Amino acid sequence: MSVDLSKNNASLKEAWRDILNDKSDTNWALFGYEGQTNTLRLVSKGDGGINELKEDLNSGKIMYAFIKLNDPKTSLDKCVLINWQGEGANTVKKGICANHLRDIERFFSGAHLTYNARNEDEVDEDVLIDKLKKVGSEYSFKMKVEPYEPTLPVGTRYQKVNAVKEINSQERDKFWKKEEEEEKKRLEEEKKRKKDELLKMELAIAQREEIETKKREQEAELRYEKIDQIKRKEQESLKNETEKHVAPQKPVRASILKAQNNTDNTSNATVTSSPEPNNIEQTLSDDETDQFATIKRSPKDSNNQKTAETPTTMNLTENESETPKAAPFIEQTVQMLEQDFVDEYIYGLKDGYKARALYDYQAADDTEISFDPGDIITNIEKVDEGWWQGLGPDHITYGLFPANYVELIE
Structure with a gap:
C-alpha cells in the first residue's frame, strides 16, 4: 500500500519550507504515521x-x-533526510514502509x-x-577572491630575418x-654492406643445402639398406618356403624291380609246369612263396584273381579226375582263395604303420x-x-610309394 501524503499535506509542506527558509530558525522536523495507517x-x-x-x-x-546541517568545509547549509527504522518496529510494517x-x-x-538509521x-x-x-x-563561499588585474601588452624586439644578408654564399x-660527399659515401657504404649481407646469406644457404643434401643421402642409404635387408629376408623366406614345399627326389626302385622280375619268372614257371599232383603242390608252394614278394596287389582285386584262377583249378580237377588223391588238395586250394584268408595270410593286411602325406604324388x-598332401x-x-x-587313401x-613323401604318425 502506498503512503498517504494528501491528508496532512499543508502541515507537511509548511514544516519542510521552514527548514529550507534561511530566515527561519527551524532546522529539523520529524514525521510519522497515524496509528496503523x-x-x-x-x-x-x-x-x-x-x-x-x-x-x-x-x-x-x-x-x-x-x-x-552546516558543512564547515564549504560553509553551506545542507539537508539530510533520515529514514528512521526503530529496532523494536514491526517487521511487516518495515517491509511495507520500505516502498514509501x-x-x-x-x-x-x-x-x-x-x-538510514536504526x-x-x-x-x-x-x-x-x-x-x-x-x-x-x-x-567555499568564504574564500578570499583576489581582485582582477588587466593584462598589459608584452613588449618585443623582434626583427625580421634577411636570409640573403645573413647567409654567406661560399659557406x-x-x-x-660536404653534405653531398657524405651522402655519396653513406650510399656506397650502404651498398657494400648490403652486398656483404647478400654474400653471407648465399653462403649460409649453400651450407644449409649441403648439410640437408648429405642428410638426405644418408637417409636414402639407410632406407635402401633397410629395403635390401627386407628383400633378402623375403628371398630367404621364399627360398625356405619353396624348399619346404618342393617334393624330394623320388628314390630308385632298382632292388624292387629286380624282386618283381624274379617273382614274375617264378609265376611263369608254375603256369607252364605239368598238371601232375606233384606239380600242383609245387604251384601251391610257389604261391605261398609269392606272398612274401616285394610287390603286392590290392586285396580288393582278389575277387578278380579268384575268378581268373577258378577255371584253372576246375581244369586241373577235370584233367585229374582219374586221380582220387588230387581232390582233397584241390578243395584245400579253393578254400585258401577265400577273401578273408587272402587278406590276412597272403597279403598280411593287419594293423601296421600309418603315415600322412607331405607332398603330392x-x-x-x-x-x-597316388595321394595328395594330408x-x-x-x-x-x-x-x-x-x-x-x-x-592308399581310397582304402582300395x-x-x-616313396618313403620321403610321407611322415609316420601314431
Whole structure:
C-alpha cells in the first residue's frame, strides 16, 4: 500500500519550507504515521539541531526526519533526510514502509543525502557531515577572491630575418658540397654492406643445402639398406618356403624291380609246369612263396584273381579226375582263395604303420598308389629303404610309394 501524503499535506509542506527558509530558525522536523495507517503526519519540529531531534525518535516506530546541517568545509547549509527504522518496529510494517521511501524523497525534495538509521548512536552529527562532504560541493563561499588585474601588452624586439644578408654564399656552397660527399659515401657504404649481407646469406644457404643434401643421402642409404635387408629376408623366406614345399627326389626302385622280375619268372614257371599232383603242390608252394614278394596287389582285386584262377583249378580237377588223391588238395586250394584268408595270410593286411602325406604324388604305374598332401596311408610295410607299400587313401589300392613323401604318425 502506498503512503498517504494528501491528508496532512499543508502541515507537511509548511514544516519542510521552514527548514529550507534561511530566515527561519527551524532546522529539523520529524514525521510519522497515524496509528496503523499509512497516512503521514508531522510529529514535531524545532531549532535545537540533531541533539534535540534524538529526544523525539521512537525505537518502536517507523519515522522520517528532515534536518539542516552546516558543512564547515564549504560553509553551506545542507539537508539530510533520515529514514528512521526503530529496532523494536514491526517487521511487516518495515517491509511495507520500505516502498514509501521513494515517494517521501520525491515529496521532501532538496535533500542532499538520504540516511538510514536504526538507533540513536547512528544519528550522529559528525557522521552525517562526513557523508555530506562526499556528496556535496567542496566550493567555499568564504574564500578570499583576489581582485582582477588587466593584462598589459608584452613588449618585443623582434626583427625580421634577411636570409640573403645573413647567409654567406661560399659557406653555403661548402656546406652543401660536404653534405653531398657524405651522402655519396653513406650510399656506397650502404651498398657494400648490403652486398656483404647478400654474400653471407648465399653462403649460409649453400651450407644449409649441403648439410640437408648429405642428410638426405644418408637417409636414402639407410632406407635402401633397410629395403635390401627386407628383400633378402623375403628371398630367404621364399627360398625356405619353396624348399619346404618342393617334393624330394623320388628314390630308385632298382632292388624292387629286380624282386618283381624274379617273382614274375617264378609265376611263369608254375603256369607252364605239368598238371601232375606233384606239380600242383609245387604251384601251391610257389604261391605261398609269392606272398612274401616285394610287390603286392590290392586285396580288393582278389575277387578278380579268384575268378581268373577258378577255371584253372576246375581244369586241373577235370584233367585229374582219374586221380582220387588230387581232390582233397584241390578243395584245400579253393578254400585258401577265400577273401578273408587272402587278406590276412597272403597279403598280411593287419594293423601296421600309418603315415600322412607331405607332398603330392601320382603313381607311375599300377604297382604304385597316388595321394595328395594330408592324405592318410595305412597298413604300411617298409619293404625298402626308400620305398614303402601300403593301403592308399581310397582304402582300395595297395601299392608302393616313396618313403620321403610321407611322415609316420601314431
